[in-house]
Amino acid sequence: MGRKAKINALSLPLVPGVVIEILKTTHMKPGSIVMCVDDVFRTENIFKLSGLPVRNRLYTVREILPNYEVRNGPPGVVLEEFYGKPVTFKSYAGVIVTVEVHFRMNRFREVLPPMEMEELNALLCPEPELVPA
Numbered sequence: 001m002g003r004k005a006k007i008n009a010l011s012l013p014l015v016p017g018v019v020i021e022i023l024k025t026t027h028m029k030p031g032s033i034v035m036c037v038d039d040v041f042r043t044e045n046i047f048k049l050s051g052l053p054v055r056n057r058l059y060t061v062r063e064i065l066p067n068y069e070v071r072n073g074p075p076g077v078v079l080e081e082f083y084g085k086p087v088t089f090k091s092y093a094g095v096i097v098t099v100e101v102h103f104r105m106n107r108f109r110e111v112l113p114p115m116e117m118e119e120l121n122a123l124l125c126p127e128p129e130l131v132p133a
Contacts, residue, residue: 028077028105031114032061038107048101050083058111068097076102 028034036053046052053059060080067073068091076099078084084101091097115123 027113028061028064028108028110029114030061030063032110033112034059034061034077034079034108035111036107037109041103045084045101048085048087051081053079053082053103053107059108063100063102064105065099065102068092068095068099074104074106077105077108078102 035058036055039053039055041052061077062080063078065076065078067075068089071092078100079102086098087101088096088098
């Protein structure tokens with residue numbers, strides 16, 4: 001069996017002439033733009049969500065949640081584009097919690113950190129350079 005390649009960086013054209021690289025280290029926060037890298041989901045959660053992310057498509061982080069099921073498991077990410085039903089269960093610490101059904105953070109890679117609209121516009125539509133005549 002061969003080794004599985006890790007995704008370290010990937011160029012992704014968002015707008016003609018604009019290429020964004022996926023950040024090698026992730027510090028996802030609400031407002032981060034992320035790309036789905038794993039779109040195989042557990043069957044029991046499919047019907048608790050308004051939709052499912054598709055591999056290589058971009059989404060916006062709405063909220064980051066701690067992992068209540070596994071002590072050192074990956075955090076969860078709630079996306080702007082989807083809504084999950086609230087579920088109540090007992091956490092690994094024995095506390096009853098209610099959270100929105102969400103996705104594991106390791107199914108996504110950050111491509112853009114949160115930024116103000118002015119910064120995003122400047123990135124996508126830079127001011128033209130004036131060339132002396």
